[in-house]
Amino acid sequence: MTNDLFMRLATVHKPDCVAIAEGPAPEPVADPATLAVTLGSDALARYAGDCQPIYENLRRVIGQISGLMILARLTGHIEVADLPELAACQARWNDADERTAALAAPQAAQPHREQLVAACLFSGLALKTFSALGQRADNDAAFDRMVGLTKRAYAHLSAASTEKAGLNMVDFTHACCSCRH
Template structure:
């Protein structure tokens, strides 16, 4: 048994149908096609960190725009700042547990650097008094841009690591990749 499925049933599902001939595919090939448990756990955690940091970049960027638009308003009063800090903590905790395969070890370091850049911006917002100045905002934008580029460097659309999330848009129509139609 394997997760409640018999080996035959599991292979039937993996082969995509009930065609008896497909069940004759070499087991080694099937196993090569299917990630092992460690790889799956890694991808799930990686996605969690990636999505969290990506959302933080957008969230904090938006706050900086609003800070510029609403001169003098203290960003520390905005409830989303507390949420951002909490999300950052969660992402870093998950990052600490990340156990990448050897060929993906660089991912973890890039994510760590991205998290550091975001932390620098959040810390600056925490320290500010009387609103952010333009140089403050530009410096924050540089950190966020660096974080964005780091995330971009590990994008892998085959496992949903993408800077634009279109997975659940109407345009996606329940499909992930290789379909026609894009969000508008």
């Protein structure tokens, strides 16, 4: 069991690896704050401001999901679903989901909004996967699904990241990726 877990951890793809994603790949998009200055649009400036709490919530949700997933996987305790931290994560995701649904994006910012919507969708699906963890010893499929969904959420949120607008993720450019893509 320990060797199997080590091998699974050693072959994890870094979050931006294209080999882990299903569907169209996340694509970097224009920074809404830069677009607002370039195009002189108040609507884009409002959009950039409205993105900040959504981005921050999703960034934290993805980090919390990852931490809870590691905790559950390494300890073998599936009771993570009962922890107050998971409830707090769900509440933060609910807020991000509501704000994302209400987010009005000018035409120039639609690609950026689509990346936020996708990050919200995939992180929500990853959260729901915690309920699939059962008392049986074989939770590998549920963990694999959670890992894939979390990586996909991270990739979409990274695509919507920009330092200038204060939307920065942790830099994983030097993370190891065994698939060499």
